Amino acid sequence: xxxxxxxxxxxxxxxxxxxxxxxxxxxxxxxxxxxxxxxxxxxxxxxxxxxxxxxxxxxxxxxxxxxxxxxxxxxxxxxxxxxxxxxxxxxxxxxxxxxxxxxxxxxxxxxxxxxxxxxxxxxxxxxxxxxxxxxxxxxxxxxxxxxxxxxxxxxxxxxxxxxxxxxxxxxxxxxxxxxxxxxxxxxxxxxxxxxxxxxxxxxxxxxxxxxxxxxxxxxxxxxxxx
Amino acid sequence: xxxxxxxxxxxxxxxxxxxxxxxxxxxxxxxxxxxxxxxxxxxxxxxxxxxxxxxxxxxxxxxxxxxxxxxxxxxxxxx
Amino acid sequence: xxxxxxxxxxxxxxxxxxxxxxxxxxxxxxxxxxxxxxxxxxxxxxxxxxxxxxxxxxxxxxxxxxxxxxxxxxxxxxxxxxxxxxxxxxxxxxxxxxxxxxxxxxxxxxxxxxxxxxx
Numbered sequence: 001x002x003x004x005x006x007x008x009x010x011x012x013x014x015x016x017x018x019x020x021x022x023x024x025x026x027x028x029x030x031x032x033x034x035x036x037x038x039x040x041x042x043x044x045x046x047x048x049x050x051x052x053x054x055x056x057x058x059x060x061x062x063x064x065x066x067x068x069x070x071x072x073x074x075x076x077x078x079x080x081x082x083x084x085x086x087x088x089x090x091x092x093x094x095x096x097x098x099x100x101x102x103x104x105x106x107x108x109x110x111x112x113x114x115x116x117x118x119x120x121x122x123x124x125x126x127x128x129x130x131x132x133x134x135x136x137x138x139x140x141x142x143x144x145x146x147x148x149x150x151x152x153x154x155x156x157x158x159x160x161x162x163x164x165x166x167x168x169x170x171x172x173x174x175x176x177x178x179x180x181x182x183x184x185x186x187x188x189x190x191x192x193x194x195x196x197x198x199x200x201x202x203x204x205x206x207x208x209x210x211x212x213x214x215x216x217x218x219x220x221x222x223x224x225x226x
Numbered sequence: 227x228x229x230x231x232x233x234x235x236x237x238x239x240x241x242x243x244x245x246x247x248x249x250x251x252x253x254x255x256x257x258x259x260x261x262x263x264x265x266x267x268x269x270x271x272x273x274x275x276x277x278x279x280x281x282x283x284x285x286x287x288x289x290x291x292x293x294x295x296x297x298x299x300x301x302x303x304x305x
Numbered sequence: 306x307x308x309x310x311x312x313x314x315x316x317x318x319x320x321x322x323x324x325x326x327x328x329x330x331x332x333x334x335x336x337x338x339x340x341x342x343x344x345x346x347x348x349x350x351x352x353x354x355x356x357x358x359x360x361x362x363x364x365x366x367x368x369x370x371x372x373x374x375x376x377x378x379x380x381x382x383x384x385x386x387x388x389x390x391x392x393x394x395x396x397x398x399x400x401x402x403x404x405x406x407x408x409x410x411x412x413x414x415x416x417x418x419x420x421x422x423x424x
Contacts (some may be wrong), residue, residue: 002330002331003331006327006330006331007327009330010323010326010327010330013323013326014319016288017319017322018319021312021315021319024356025311026311026312026314026315026355026358026360026396027311027358027359027360028359029359029379030356030357030362030379031379031381032349033381034357034380034381037376037380037381038365038380042367048366048367048368048369049276049365049366050365050366050380051276051365051366051380051383051384051387054380054381054384055384055387055388059384062388063388066388066391066392067381069392069395070391070392070395073395073396073398073399074395074398076399076402077398077399077402080399080402080403080406081402081405081406103308113372116279123366124275124276124279124364124366125276125279126276126387128280128284128390128391129276129279129280129283129284132280132283132284132287132288133283136283136287136288136291139287139288139291190367191369202291209341210391214288214394216399217292218291218292218295218312221292221295221296221299221398221401221402221405222295227312228309228310228313229376231313231314232309232313235313235314235317235320235379238317238321238325239317239321239324241318242320242321242324242325242344243324245328245340245341245344246327246332246341246385248329251334251336251337251340254337254340255340258340258343258344261321261341261344261347262347265347265350265351268314268317269351269354270353272314272355272358272378273358273362273363273378273382274354274364274378274386275352275364275366276383276384276387277386277387277390279318279349280387280390280391281347281350281390284390284391284394285343285347285390285393285394286332288394289394289397292394292398292401293336293339293340293395293397293401296336296401296402296404296405297336299405300336300404300405300408300414301408301413301414304332304333304334304336304337305334305413
């Protein structure tokens, strides 16, 4: 009964969506604002990666909202899952090859993730991608060397510091120029590392924040017994 | 070239149907990770390298890890 | 043939959205519903990026070589989808933590049994 009603409703949705999708041509330019960001992007923000300049500079306030939503989700998960104290049952340690392999790979993955969020304005990448790769390095440590945990104060301190740097950078822009998140650091030469004003600073702060936040989420979900 | 893209789209839809049908929840999560991985390849074909990297790192790796850790704390088979 | 060329990406995104909606509407297990939510999320992101594609366009990054005069694809949907992917994983993590608390309280994750057990 439930299946037939849902199939009827979904077929109505499918007919409606396909009738309206026939009016959207594939491959034609549809907006004018994208072309303007491409034309004036390098001289107004100094970043060579146009998607980075849209995310951090032209639409920086939306990124602040996204960082807030991520913070609320991580805090809510920590609050919901504190059922009691964790009992530390006896875990058998992993084999020697696995432990050594994870220990060798961990700093290499950390360096790779840091490279991606530091060079966010020059190559494809940025704070969110680099932060996710850093969090994957911590998941590897939880799988390989099972008795190590990251300390909770370090992860929450790093996360709060990252968010604080973002908001303070915006407020300094408000104090110096006219509006929130103004690019007050002088933009250097394009294609060099120290260019694009405040964009590398914000992306490094976002990289630290997202990395420690996602690692903290996995840490809250793992339970040691059973 | 367009046949390759069509083959990938068919594989992605088969993976999504498999995530609906499997009763073992860990197999369903692996099928959802396959959907995410093929979507990341399709993002590369649509000339969006930033989004492809984000989908591969966050959608395929971290979502699967979060799901498997949560399934470990509850039932493994769907009743 | 030209139909396939024009609409292959739309069919893929559209199929994912419908399959995700079917899983959310019909299945009884709560974790299956959350897996359907993840598939629906991926479908919507794929649709947004395929709307912003321009034929014979290239990626929106300047590289200092002589191919910089070409037509580039639209960068605004890519920035929005970057935000949407990260928010999707945050919502999934919060939903799974609520599912774990439900399991501890009721002992089962079957939505029909939870609905009968409530009174």
